Amino acid sequence: MSLNVYGVKAIDNISESRLSEVHPELARRVRKLAEKCEANNIILRVSQGLRTWDQQDLLYAQGRSAPGPIVTHAPGGYSAHNFGYAVDIVPGEEMENFAPFTPDWDSMDSRWQQVLMLAKTCHLAEGAEWRTFPDRPHLYPQEHPANHDNNYRFLYKEGGLEAVWANIKLESWT
Numbered sequence: 001m002s003l004n005v006y007g008v009k010a011i012d013n014i015s016e017s018r019l020s021e022v023h024p025e026l027a028r029r030v031r032k033l034a035e036k037c038e039a040n041n042i043i044l045r046v047s048q049g050l051r052t053w054d055q056q057d058l059l060y061a062q063g064r065s066a067p068g069p070i071v072t073h074a075p076g077g078y079s080a081h082n083f084g085y086a087v088d089i090v091p092g093e094e095m096e097n098f099a100p101f102t103p104d105w106d107s108m109d110s111r112w113q114q115v116l117m118l119a120k121t122c123h124l125a126e127g128a129e130w131r132t133f134p135d136r137p138h139l140y141p142q143e144h145p146a147n148h149d150n151n152y153r154f155l156y157k158e159g160g161l162e163a164v165w166a167n168i169k170l171e172s173w174t
Contacts, residue, residue, distance in 0.1 A: 010038040011046070018049035022084040025170040026141055030087055033115070033122045033139075037091065040118070042111055047137060048088035050161075051081040077153050080140050083164050088137035091115045141170050 011019070011034040019027035034044045051059075053076030063070030072079065080086035091111040116126050119139055125146070127138030140146070155163040 010034040011044060015044065015046035018046040018087065021050035022087060023141075023165055023170060025172060026085060026087065028172075029122045029124055029141065030089070030139065033089075033119055033124060036118045036121065037115055040114060042115060043092045044115070045090045045092065046087050047090045048081060049086075050084045051079065053077050053082055056082055077156070078148060080138075080144065080146075080148065083148065083152055083156065083168075084161055085144050085170075086138055086140040089115070089139060090137060143171060 011031055015030075015034070019030060022030075030044075030046065037044050056072070056074065056076040056079050058066070059072050060075040062068040062072075076082060081088075091114075119126055120142075123142040124139045125142045125144070127140075127146075152164055152168065155167050159166075
């Protein structure tokens with residue numbers, strides 16, 4: 001894999017570490033997206049991947065019983081992150097006054113728009129299109145539901161991620 005303007009692979013070690021914990025097909029699609037973004041002078045970092053239910057509950061408490069703004073409507077067991085079917089990404093590029101991977105969650109600048117357009121070509125759906133609570137950095141497999149039913153939670157409680165991934169498959173896309 002070629003090096004980008006920062007002298008690193010299209011996707012960095014921090015992102016690779018996070019991708020190693022999500023569903024392998026999702027990780028493959030995100031790597032493909034990173035390559036397409038790099039060809040357009042945009043670099044990606046995976047800022048979130050797999051989350052435990054406890055980590056999700058802490059995020060859910062934010063803006064409710066803990067300080068900070070509300071960042072999710074999903075408690076533990078109700079987020080695709082809990083099952084390894086979602087990642088959050090941050091685009092960066094080399095430009096004045098922009099620190100790579102410094103997210104601006106309130107903006108839909110040209111980098112975000114281009115990344116989201118390219119994500120669709122990698123069969124990734126985006127939380128940015130959700131009507132009631134847009135989640136711009138959130139990407140998940142296009143054929144995967146945005147909301148999970150009790151089957152996911154049952155499978156997870158019975159056999160962990162392996163049981164979920166074995167029973168709720170993703171189609172390989174090339």
